[in-house]
Amino acid sequence: MYERGGLGCRASPALFGRGDQRARCGSLHQDECVNSPTEHIAAVGRLWRERLRAAFPAGLRGAEPRGVDLVMLDADIAGCVSTWQTNGGALDAERHRILRECIADLERVLPGLDDSEGFRYFGRLGRLARLVAEGGPRPVD
Numbered sequence: 750m751y752e753r754g755g756l757g758c759r760a761s762p763a764l765f766g767r768g769d770q771r772a773r774c775g776s777l778h779q780d781e782c783v784n785s786p787t788e789h790i791a792a793v794g795r796l797w798r799e800r801l802r803a804a805f806p807a808g809l810r811g812a813e814p815r816g817v818d819l820v821m822l823d824a825d826i827a828g829c830v831s832t833w834q835t836n837g838g839a840l841d842a843e844r845h846r847i848l849r850e851c852i853a854d855l856e857r858v859l860p861g862l863d864d865s866e867g868f869r870y871f872g873r874l875g876r877l878a879r880l881v882a883e884g885g886p887r888p889v890d
Contacts, residue, residue: 796877
């Protein structure tokens with residue numbers, strides 16, 4: 750299993766907006782506020798489908814801004830989201846820890862991405878990761 754260190758997670762203006770209502774209510778999409786479990790699951794599903802349809806930004810393959818391998822970051826988040834969906838919205842403690850570190854990595858690299866396609870791709874990935882991480886770790890049956 751790929752190991753990641755234990756960095757915490759916190760809201761970042763780069764990922765979540767600059768102090769507006771969407772950042773305060775936990776929404777990670779520009780036009781919505783997730784207020785119920787049904788909305789939460791729907792938002793994760795929508796962002797996941799968008800991520801699956803989007804091609805990885807060609808100019809960022811092999812890029813490691815601030816020491817973060819963007820291909821691995823994408824793969825780690827995808828694995829955690831896929832597990833969350835398979836487990837009915839539950840994520841074990843280890844994957845939750847990995848996801849929190851991925852969010853911290855995104856917070857470090859996203860402000861420096863000058864490629865607009867890459868910024869959109871990883872911004873969406875950050876919103877998706879944050880939504881999945883919001884529930885915290887839960888036992889998996």
